[in-house]
Amino acid sequence: MLDQPLIKIVLLVAVVVVTAMLNRSTADSRHQAVRRLLLVGFVLLAAAAVLFPRLLTQVAQFLGVGRGADLLLYGLTVVFLGYVASSYRRMRHMEQQVTTLARELALRAAVHDTTEHPRASPPPPADG
Known part of the structure; x- marks a missing residue:
C-alpha cells in the first residue's frame, strides 16, 4: 500500500474519521462546536481554492x-457521504421522538376518555 x-x-x-464521528452520540454541545469548526474550516478551504487555484492543484x-x-x-464525495449519514441518523432520531410522542398522546387521550366518560354501570336486574 505504500x-x-x-x-x-x-x-x-x-x-x-467520518464514520467514527457519526457513531458517536450527538447529544452534547461539544459535537455542535466540532460541526461549527468544520464549517469554518470548509469556508476557509473553499476561499483558498477560489483565490489560489494553483495551490489546490499543487496539493x-x-x-x-x-x-x-x-x-x-474526492473531498466533496467524502463530505457528501458524511452529510447523508448524519442526516439519516438525525431523521431516525426524530422518527423515534415522533413515535414516543404519538404513544404518549394516545395514552393521555385514552385516560382522558375514561375519566370523562366512565363506563356505564350494568343495568339493574329486571323484576320478573
Missing part, C-alpha cells in the same frame, strides 16, 4: 491526484 498514491490513504482515513499533485478539480471532487 507504493499507492497518498490520496488513497488520505481518503480512506477521511472515511474512517492534489502532492497527494497523487492529477488535478485540483479531481481532489475537490
Whole structure:
C-alpha cells in the first residue's frame, strides 16, 4: 500500500474519521462546536481554492491526484457521504421522538376518555 498514491490513504482515513464521528452520540454541545469548526474550516478551504487555484492543484499533485478539480471532487464525495449519514441518523432520531410522542398522546387521550366518560354501570336486574 505504500507504493499507492497518498490520496488513497488520505481518503480512506477521511472515511474512517467520518464514520467514527457519526457513531458517536450527538447529544452534547461539544459535537455542535466540532460541526461549527468544520464549517469554518470548509469556508476557509473553499476561499483558498477560489483565490489560489494553483495551490489546490499543487496539493492534489502532492497527494497523487492529477488535478485540483479531481481532489475537490474526492473531498466533496467524502463530505457528501458524511452529510447523508448524519442526516439519516438525525431523521431516525426524530422518527423515534415522533413515535414516543404519538404513544404518549394516545395514552393521555385514552385516560382522558375514561375519566370523562366512565363506563356505564350494568343495568339493574329486571323484576320478573
